[in-house]
Amino acid sequence: MVVSGVADLPRPDNQAAGIGDGKHGFGLELPPSHSVFDGRPGGEVEGSACRLPYRNEETFVVPAPPLITFGAADIVNNCNLRCPFCVVDYSEVKKTELMTQATFGRLLELLPLLPDAGFWLSCLHEPTIHPGFEELLGMIPAGQGQKFWFTTNLARRMDDAMFQSWVDAGLHHVNVSLDTLDAELFTVLRKHGRLEVLLDNLNRMVRVFRASANAPRIRFISMVFESNFAEMEGIVRRCHEEWMSTEHEIRYMYNVAHVTDEFRQVHLLTRDRWPELSARLKDLAAPHVVICPPDEDYEEQRINPSDDFELTCFQLPAGPPDFTPPLKLRARHNGNIFLVGQEGRFSANVGTLADPAGFVRQAVREWQESSPAKSAR
Ligand SMILES: C[S@@+](CC[C@H](N)C(=O)[O-])C[C@H]1O[C@@H](n2cnc3c(N)ncnc32)[C@H](O)[C@@H]1O
């Protein structure tokens, strides 16, 4: 048996037809281990030999669960800003490199393996600096837009046609990073950015989105520091009331090693300040989630930058990559794909794969076949 459950969901159609009390419905999903399963499962009542036919068939096709949880792609390798808290260490990035349409096209071949909101157009960097961003969005197949989203600093001046292209692509959502509404502090936290430009972009983006019934949802991410602590309640409220926020993530700074001690001393919000922040935001009507720092050693810890795998190719003990589904993939602007957390163990370039989706399916199949215990996970 692969999956079981209780058949107690309402079936008013059966009841109306005089069959039972109308509570015999069930809904089951195949587990991730069956994401490459291509047989036809059947159903039966536990403890009896009674098969449950579906449309008069004893076995039937059920949708496979997504093989990949997400594909965290970046269409560029750089950013237009240099925020002093950034998870990315840009010290070695001297030149902006862009994903080509050909590479993006190959990545799109992975779409059948991805769920809604599973394809990220930015993970580490700033997607709007890609001069062909609108053209890439235009390549998203009709009806597949809900699989895509990205995060932006809205720091580059953009015209309404750009925001319209986000609507037309049918994106799932757009994350906007907004940490302060104080113009002076903005220049410190979002180095090389200007609050005036962000607000102009944001106001016009919201206007364009409001004019469409199918616009992407807008989420906000605010980093909290000692320096913007007092503003946070007002920012969350304003984003909801004025800028269509459907969710607001209030986030601690991952304490990355390359952030300067000077920045930490002035801005870092220490662990003891978070209960007060949560209490201040608790009763807000605006939908929000507070992501607090870890309990232990938050101030003392120094973690590696998120682009560490690009710089050092991530050292892991020797061994084969673990292809237990569902997979988490990264994709760089040049088409290199990795397994998240196992970057040094597995990488391939989508440009060299005849069939990227078939390649991933096959890798999972071979992994499962190499040990039956793996496919049962
Ligand atoms: C790495 S950025 C890439 C997208 C874009 N450049 C931006 O900032 O919106 C993605 C998100 O991570 C956040 N971020 C950056 N550095 C961080 C850190 N040290 N800890 C937690 N989140 C961070 C940013 O504020 C942004 O919301």
Ligand code: SF4
């Ligand atoms: S805008 Fe985003 S990617 Fe760019 S430096 Fe700031 S946090 Fe990092």
